[in-house]
Amino acid sequence: MKHHRIWTAAALAVTATLTLTACGSKNDKNDKADTKDGPSATAPSAEEGEPGEEEDDKPQDKGDACAPSDMKVEAGPQSGKILLVATNTGKKPCTAYGFPYIRFDQDQATAGVGEETKPKAPVKVAPGKSAYAAVTPTAPDGSGGPGRDAKKLTVTFQTAGGDPLQGDPAAPALPGGTLHVDDQARATYWLPDEAAALKG
Template sequence: MSSLRTSRTRLAGAAATVVLAALSLTACNNGTGVHDEGASAATTPTADSSSGALPSGSGSGSSSPEARSATGTKRPVADTSASKAPVSSGKPVTCEGSNTKTVAAPLNRPVNHMLLTVTNTGRVSCHLYGYPAVRFGEAQAVPPVIEDSRPQAVVTLKPGESGYASVNLSATDGSGSNGHTVNSLTVYFHGRSGNESVGAGAHPSLPAKGVYVDDSLKVTYWQQSMDDALDW
């Protein structure tokens, strides 16, 4: 009986020795003294979806910035540096024949009137100073302006916009003198001072039969709206 108890004690001691040896080996392998049973499998890094788009000009050397989606897939980001070219910010110039288009249209109402329409065909705004200096046919004098038609501010036309003036061709009651028919018209433009014409003149077409004018011929100042021009 004594020998049996001794054998069991030896076996238990041997088993304990084997366990202690195994723990010692595990501690030596990971350097912590604790064995993590779940650490044997390699951990695969995943994309950090919280990082968002890469900042432009971050120093990565890439000319086309990219963003990373939640799945880790890269996608191109629009390059806002190549936006549309800015609209021209040049200073306004004086409206004249080279940067505008002028149309002359006889009117039924008011009778014996003609409407001049000037459209800015340039790339910057232009100012219509004063009133149109019109020359019908071979006339030597510029007809007078209706002073009461002076606007409160200089007419300014953005590219594509139009300004207006009306021309009283002849007296409606027949009181005008030296009436005659003309077949050509030249429109000159005033500068800021209003004392002389500037730039090129315009040569709008007249009806094939011409227009009738007399000594009562006069014009309005340039107006921002057609209705204001037709009031006179």
């Protein structure tokens, strides 16, 4: 009888151990599943910053894009428009990508662009040569509103990827010191000759 009680107690102990082990294994699986579904432990905190911040701090790669540092930009009146002439004063060829980003005075937005003036390829500008763009300051049909007299013009060049070049823009003097502009002011793309620019 004594031996029977010992074996019974031993059997109960083994059964309890197995039950606890099974429960523990199930709980471990549940814990892992909860972790997977929950927030990642490796996600950056607000203090660590978001991915890509370091990349934004890297200097801009301008490549072969023309820039104010190697271009002399002049603005002159031509057939009711302003003709921009960007002459390469450097010692190496550069490329006038896209169109000039035009701003008048302290405008936040740039003037529009005539997409129909886009050339087949960006304009390569050899030393001593020029690229041209025309600015139509007001809408001929009056759709741009009453407009205003601007006193300052700034011109920003583009990179090959279409981003505005960092740094100070070119600031050619306006003919006569002021230019009447409205909300429909727009520019052409950079083009290889004066006639093509004024046609746009």
